[in-house]
Amino acid sequence: MTDRTFASLEEFRAVLSSLPVPDENAISAAKSRNAKLTKPPAALGRLEDLAIWYAGWRGNPRPLLERPQIVIFAGNHGVTARGVSAFPAEVTVQMVTNFEAGGAAINQLAKTFGARMDVHAIELDRPTADFTQGPAMNEAEVASALSIGWNAVDPDSDLLVTGEMGIGNTTAASAISTALFGGSPLDWTGRGTGVNDHGLKLKTQVVAEALEMNRDRDALRVLQTLGGREIAAMAGAIARARVERLPVILDGFICTSAAATLAFAQAGALDHCVAGHVSSEGAHASMLSRLGLSPLLDLGMRLGEGSGGALAIGVMKGAVACHSGMATFAEAGVSED
Amino acid sequence: MTDRTFASLEEFRAVLSSLPVPDENAISAAKSRNAKLTKPPAALGRLEDLAIWYAGWRGNPRPLLERPQIVIFAGNHGVTARGVSAFPAEVTVQMVTNFEAGGAAINQLAKTFGARMDVHAIELDRPTADFTQGPAMNEAEVASALSIGWNAVDPDSDLLVTGEMGIGNTTAASAISTALFGGSPLDWTGRGTGVNDHGLKLKTQVVAEALEMNRDRDALRVLQTLGGREIAAMAGAIARARVERLPVILDGFICTSAAATLAFAQAGALDHCVAGHVSSEGAHASMLSRLGLSPLLDLGMRLGEGSGGALAIGVMKGAVACHSGMATFAEAGVSED
Numbered sequence: 001m002t003d004r005t006f007a008s009l010e011e012f013r014a015v016l017s018s019l020p021v022p023d024e025n026a027i028s029a030a031k032s033r034n035a036k037l038t039k040p041p042a043a044l045g046r047l048e049d050l051a052i053w054y055a056g057w058r059g060n061p062r063p064l065l066e067r068p069q070i071v072i073f074a075g076n077h078g079v080t081a082r083g084v085s086a087f088p089a090e091v092t093v094q095m096v097t098n099f100e101a102g103g104a105a106i107n108q109l110a111k112t113f114g115a116r117m118d119v120h121a122i123e124l125d126r127p128t129a130d131f132t133q134g135p136a137m138n139e140a141e142v143a144s145a146l147s148i149g150w151n152a153v154d155p156d157s158d159l160l161v162t163g164e165m166g167i168g169n170t171t172a173a174s175a176i177s178t179a180l181f182g183g184s185p186l187d188w189t190g191r192g193t194g195v196n197d198h199g200l201k202l203k204t205q206v207v208a209e210a211l212e213m214n215r216d217r218d219a220l221r222v223l224q225t226l227g228g229r230e231i232a233a234m235a236g237a238i239a240r241a242r243v244e245r246l247p248v249i250l251d252g253f254i255c256t257s258a259a260a261t262l263a264f265a266q267a268g269a270l271d272h273c274v275a276g277h278v279s280s281e282g283a284h285a286s287m288l289s290r291l292g293l294s295p296l297l298d299l300g301m302r303l304g305e306g307s308g309g310a311l312a313i314g315v316m317k318g319a320v321a322c323h324s325g326m327a328t329f330a331e332a333g334v335s336e337d
Numbered sequence: 338m339t340d341r342t343f344a345s346l347e348e349f350r351a352v353l354s355s356l357p358v359p360d361e362n363a364i365s366a367a368k369s370r371n372a373k374l375t376k377p378p379a380a381l382g383r384l385e386d387l388a389i390w391y392a393g394w395r396g397n398p399r400p401l402l403e404r405p406q407i408v409i410f411a412g413n414h415g416v417t418a419r420g421v422s423a424f425p426a427e428v429t430v431q432m433v434t435n436f437e438a439g440g441a442a443i444n445q446l447a448k449t450f451g452a453r454m455d456v457h458a459i460e461l462d463r464p465t466a467d468f469t470q471g472p473a474m475n476e477a478e479v480a481s482a483l484s485i486g487w488n489a490v491d492p493d494s495d496l497l498v499t500g501e502m503g504i505g506n507t508t509a510a511s512a513i514s515t516a517l518f519g520g521s522p523l524d525w526t527g528r529g530t531g532v533n534d535h536g537l538k539l540k541t542q543v544v545a546e547a548l549e550m551n552r553d554r555d556a557l558r559v560l561q562t563l564g565g566r567e568i569a570a571m572a573g574a575i576a577r578a579r580v581e582r583l584p585v586i587l588d589g590f591i592c593t594s595a596a597a598t599l600a601f602a603q604a605g606a607l608d609h610c611v612a613g614h615v616s617s618e619g620a621h622a623s624m625l626s627r628l629g630l631s632p633l634l635d636l637g638m639r640l641g642e643g644s645g646g647a648l649a650i651g652v653m654k655g656a657v658a659c660h661s662g663m664a665t666f667a668e669a670g671v672s673e674d
Contacts (some may be wrong), residue, residue, distance in 0.1 A: 011341045015449065035440075037632075038435050038440060039421070039442055039640050040424070040530035040531050040639075041531060043530065043531075043639050043640040044442060044638055044640055045636045045637025045638040045639065046637050046638075047619055047636060049637065049647075060528055065575075086377070087377070087672065089401050090672055091671060091672050093668075094670060094671040094672060095671060097376070097669070097670070098375055098664060098669040098671060100430035101664065101669065103375060103664025103669045104375055104376075104663065104664070104669075105374075105659045105663055105664060107377075107662070107663075108655070108658035108659045108662040108663060109655050109658065109659065111658065111662070112651075112654050112655050113651070113655075113656045123592040129533065148591055151440070151559060154665075180495070185642065193380065194377045194378060194538075199571050205650055212665050220477070229413060229464075242512065280382055283649070294634070297634070297652075298635070299383040299384060299633070299652070300379075300381045300382025300383050301380065301381055301383075301384065302377075302382065303376050303377070303380040303381055303383040307381070310655075311651070311652065311655045313383075314449075314450070314648070314651025314652065314654075314655065315634075315636070315648065315651065317651075318445070318446050318647075318648045319653065320449065321445035321446065321449045322445045322446065323440045325445040325448070326440060326442055326445060327435060327438070327440025327441070327446075331434040331440065332431065332432075332434070332438065332441075333431060333434070334428060334431040334432060335424065335425055335427055335428050335431060
């Protein structure tokens with residue numbers, strides 16, 4: 001697959017309608033290999049399932065995991081004018097500078113797990129519109145953000161983590177979640193980077209107003225009208241990864257809201273994704289459970305930046321290393337029973 | 338601290354009675370640093386607590402984690418004559434060969450997380466006595482195993498994971514747990530590497546007989562009479578790590594049973610330990626909860642070898658890398674609120 005520039009949501013929707021599936025031969029050969037490794041059956045628990053799943057997407061029964069890529073997208077949100085965040089909007093660009101200088105949490109995690117890290121700041125001086133007053137983006141804007149995400153993925157990597165930075169974006173993610181999953185804004189709105197009780201009440205009210213103003217519940221229209229540029233870019237990157245048969249580790253609440261738009265647009269669109277962690281942002285656990293995703297880590301993280309996904313690279317590396325590196329009973333001369 | 342040869346349990350008990358405590362100045366400076374890092378307060382969740390805890394034990398408010406050591410001890414168990422395991426006793430020595438050849442799961446995990454790995458096979462041709470007939474070890478034997486563990490720790494490492502291999506050792510761990518925590522053998526006996534219903538009933542019966550035969554409930558006597566050489570060696574290594582101010586990541590059911598003997602012998606003896614994971618071996622979760630330990634990972638693993646602890650090295654490395662590598666708000670020019 002080559003890079004693309006989507007001119008409309010329909011062009012992106014067409015991609016989602018013909019996604020590749022995992023390689024059943026590789027899965028079958030990986031299962032057979034797993035059964036012969038020097039350990040009691042199933043003793044590596046979920047690591048075994050992860051390795052077989054990874055083998056299926058990579059089309060290789062004994063795959064390596066050596067070139068993980070972390071892509072971070074940053075965007076600004078008009079809704080911050082409503083006072084929904086504990087931090088000022090300038091922090092988005094300041095944190096992008098911090099990413100580029102190597103000073104953020106995600107930089108340390110990328111280094112720890114040997115991941116390439118790319119940062120895409122998307123028109124930070126042009127925030128999305130305040131979605132309590134109209135759609136966050138027009139169709140050209142969301143298609144452009146999807147394209148940026150799509151083109152940010154390195155097809156030569158072997159695992160993708162998508163992360164984000166965008167003051168105000170938990171409000172957008174709450175609005176997306178409410179629109180997709182239903183229920184009330186209260187069910188899907190949390191404290192984000194740390195708003196107080198008053199701020200939480202305000203955020204919930206803002207989400208209710210956003211849903212009232214933007215009534216189209218088609219998943220990609222939800223992404224356009226209630227999302228943000230970094231959220232759409234994550235959706236674009238996750239879709240590109242699928243087309244490249246790159247497994248994806250999802251991060252937290254905002255990343256998962258981007259992924260959810262794909263799942264609602266096309267059943268099975270997240271089959272190549274695993275949930276890296278469950279965030280302490282209130283609604284993330286429900287979101288994962290509604291998507292049928294079971295998190296690898298549960299460490300009370302709620303930073304974004306792809307940090308929970310990046311930490312889970314270690315688990316994936318461990319799983320793949322055991323699967324592909326272990327000796328079989330026959331090779332090691334170990335009695336099977 | 339130098340290497341030692343314990344001649345009696347009392348010599349080892351004396352060590353436990355004067356264990357070092359963490360460095361409060363380092364903890365305080367690490368907390369202060371943590372509060373200034375470019376992230377919302379507490380947004381890294383448990384990673385922040387882990388980094389501060391690690392800083393306290395290392396006596397350094399901005400520590401590194403670069404030289405983790407995994408030590409695996411292997412031992413054989415007379416109780417296997419009772420048919421308590423799904424694998425024959427020869428597998429212990431076969432797996433030691435596999436460790437030495439680099440073919441086991443733990444080898445792949447050690448490589449993935451950059452850990453040094455040492456294997457100590459302890460008198461495999463001299464299994465412990467069948468503890469349904471008398472004590473598993475005499476005092477000289479347990480003291481020798483404690484010494485082997487003590488001397489296996491590299492004082493220049495900066496993190497320790499202890500692992501084990503020993504066909505029959507879940508039975509020993511169940512006996513230790515029942516003796517220490519109370520309740521019935523049924524509460525603490527599980528399927529180990531995969532015994533069937535009949536095998537589980539037999540194991541439970543064997544544990545009951547072992548407790549009937551060995552009635553001294555002093556924690557170090559429990560280690561001697563119901564333990565095994567590899568279990569005692571893990572206890573010795575964990576104690577040595579404490580004396581060297583090396584944080585320890587505990588592995589699963591058997592490793593935790595070894596650690597539990599220290600906790601019962603001396604309150605607070607496990608303050609330098611974190612639980613790497615909760616195993617799918619039934620009683621491990623209760624054991625951790627009774628010891629006040631909260632696992633970092635929950636991935637259905639039950640292999641032993643230190644594998645769950647080794648996988649958690651990634652989490653510890655991530656925690657320490659974020660803490661010590663991130664920029665502060667002032668350094669990065671990011672607005673705090």
